[in-house]
Amino acid sequence: SYSGDWILRIALPVTVYKMTGSASAISLLFIAYAIPSIVLGSVAGVFVDRWERRRLMVITNVLMGLAVLPLIAVQSSAWLWLIYLAAFAESAVGQFFGPSENAMLPLLVEEKQLGSANALNILNNNLARFIGAGIGGVIVGTLGLEGAVILDALTYFMAAGLVALISVTSKPNVQEQAAHALDAIKKVGQDWRIGIRFVRHEPVVRLLFLSTVLMAIGEGTIGVLFAPFVLDVLKGGEAGVGALMSAQAIGGISSGVVVAWIATRAKPSLLCGFGALTFGLIDLVIFNYSTFVEGFAIAIVLFVLVGIPAAAAMTGLQTIMQLRVPDEVRGRVFGALGTTFGIFTIFGMAFAGIMSDSLGIVPVLNIQGFAYTTIGIMGLTLLHRQMVEATPVEAIGEIQTA
Known part of the structure; x- marks a missing residue:
């Protein structure tokens, strides 16, 4: 499903920009994608901790496939509202998938293999980006948005079938089941508060949430301005948009096995810190090199390189979260993380949409480079020290009564 998702994530911004010529x-579009993470992210995590996760992942894949199909009807800018609505619906359903996947993984492998499992999972995602983004620009240029939508929907339906074949089920222990609807609603609210209370009590997790804030602001700016950057600054054309995404995925793929090997030997805090710092510095070179020299090939090489530290940073961050968050609240904490990411992604998107016309595309994009550089410095100093000094995670019962 990630391959199809990347096809559409390339096709939609290119289509919208060609229809309107507007970064706003x-x-x-990306705000429509982000709003559900704010409204539903934490709440979805509560249900992930209460429902059977494999079944939930199957259902969400089917619903996301159905959500994108109406985009076949889009013919002109008069249909922009449908693009925004479909993006919102797809993202809303997806809020239940991400926490399910992250919460289930630690139950499938031993703790010492968790870092490697995360690295290989990121390798899989990069492979999907390489395939999807690589052909996404070509598809939208030849078959149009309709072709991209059909392929995306098919990948969701295929993913649902594959997840259904997983033999391991995952459902955390839920104490009592509410007898009445009102009691059930109260129980959901109580479960959500327990998850948020855990975040407040765990210093390492709090620092990861701060890193997520910076990451989200940077990702919001690149999400809005990536297509205009490629089309207007680098003059790469529609195929260039997909080519650069695929180039970054190549770096992620090539680093996947290496990062998986390193993850069994290096502390995840150092993996996150060095990865984010290198990622940020390469980003700054990507956004600014065209001021001094010309050549689209330079961008391709740099995007390949940046995929390597990106994989390392995400592997370190996810591993720390999974190690420091008990299974019974893992869905809620990952849901809250998604909500946090969504809020500040929208901030970055809004800033990019409003300020790029006056400040220019490149100065606004530099925000992402500085954000990841800051995350890297934090990872190598504060986060590493806190992981070294970290005490065992409190029992959920103690947090619940705190």
Whole structure:
């Protein structure tokens, strides 16, 4: 499903930009994607901790496939509202998938293999990006948005079938089941508060949430301005948009096995810190090199390189979260993380959509480079020290009564 998702994530911004020529219109698209993470992210995590996760992942894949199909009807800018609505619906359902996947993984492998499992999972995602993004620009240029939508929907339906074949089930222990609807609603609210209370009590997790804030602001700016950057600054054309995404995925793929090997030997805090710092510095070179020299090939090489530290940073961050968060609240904490990411992604998107016209595309994009550089410095200093000094995680019962 990630391959199809990347096809559409390339096709939609390119389509919207060609229809409107407006970065603000693209920012509205990505805001539509981000709003559900704010409204539903934490709440979805509560249900992930209460429902059977494999079944939930199957259902969400089917629903996301159905959500994108109406985009076949889009013919002109008069249909922008449908693009925004479909993006919102797809993202809303997806809020239940991400926490399910992250919460289930630690139950499938031993703790010492968790870092490697995360690295290989990221390798899989990069492979999907390589395939999807690589052909996404070509598909939208030849078959149009309709072709991209059909392929995306098919990948969701295929993913649902594959997940259904997983033999391991995952359902955390839920104490009592509410007898009445009102009691059930109260129980959901209580479960959500327990998850948030855990975040407040765990210093390492709090620092990861701060890193997520910086990451989200940077990702919001690149999400809005990536297509305009490739089309207007680098003059790469529609195929260039997909080519650069695939180039970054190549770096992620090539680093996947290496990062998986390193993850069994290096502390995840150092993996996150060095990865984020290198990622940020390469980003700054990517956004600014065209001021001094020309050549689209330079961008391709740099995007390949940046995929390597990106994989390392995400592997370290996810591993720390999974190690420091008990299974019974893992869905809620990952849901809250998604909500946090969504809020500040929208901030970055809004800033990029409003300020890029006056400040320029490149100065606004530099925000992402500085954000990841800051995350890297934090990872190598504060986060590493806190992981070294970390005490065992409190029992959920103690947090619940705190």
